[in-house]
Amino acid sequence: xxxxxxxxxxxPVFVFDDGAGGTTFATSEAGERHSxxxxxxxxxxxxxxxxxCLLISxxxxxxxxxxxxxxxxxxxxxxxxxxxxxxxxxIDCVICGDLADDAAEARRMVAQAKEICTVSNTLDCAIKLxxxxx
Numbered sequence: 001x002x003x004x005x006x007x008x009x010x011x012p013v014f015v016f017d018d019g020a021g022g023t024t025f026a027t028s029e030a031g032e033r034h035s036x037x038x039x040x041x042x043x044x045x046x047x048x049x050x051x052x053c054l055l056i057s058x059x060x061x062x063x064x065x066x067x068x069x070x071x072x073x074x075x076x077x078x079x080x081x082x083x084x085x086x087x088x089x090x091i092d093c094v095i096c097g098d099l100a101d102d103a104a105e106a107r108r109m110v111a112q113a114k115e116i117c118t119v120s121n122t123l124d125c126a127i128k129l130x131x132x133x134x
Contacts, residue, residue: 005082007089012077013037013044015051017059017097019071023052029075043078043088050076050091053119054129058095061112072097072134081125090126097134106131 014026016033024033025048037048051074062069074095081089095113099106110131114120120127 007082008080010043010047010078010080010088012075012092012094013047013051014073014075015048015055016073017055017069017071019069023055025052029073046088047076047078047091049119050093050117050123050127053117054093054095054113057113057117058099058109060116061109062099065109067100067109070098070134072099088123088125090128091120091123093120093127093129095129095131099131103133 011027014029014031015037016024016026018024024035025037026033027038027044037052038044054076055072055074058072058074059069072095074093076091076093078088078091081087095110099109110129114127114129120129
């Protein structure tokens with residue numbers, strides 16, 4: 001029987017928007033917030049970059065449409081590839097916040113943010129993005 005390997009998971013990095021244009025970072029939803037992304041592991045810095053780029057992209061979409069966003073946060077966690085060491089196989093992102101009264105409108109804004117997110121569009125791995133209310 002061939003050995004079975006479980007891919008290594010990297011816990012999500014969270015980027016918080018305070019609703020007034022400020023941004024903070026944490027390694028858990030309730031964790032201590034910092035003004036800078038985690039820098040103890042390069043992969044965490046990469047995940048923070050994906051989260052922050054999605055956050056900024058969503059701000060851009062909202063500004064273009066004249067929508068005032070409430071405070072919200074974005075998280076990104078990764079899964080390492082088994083068959084190709086030294087790379088991420090996938091990144092799971094979640095945008096969490098009450099972005100719009102209408103769920104369809106919020107999903108549309110999130111989809112537009114993903115379309116213009118330079119960091120996630122540059123990476124050569126699957127990027128899954130979901131939205132949920134706060």
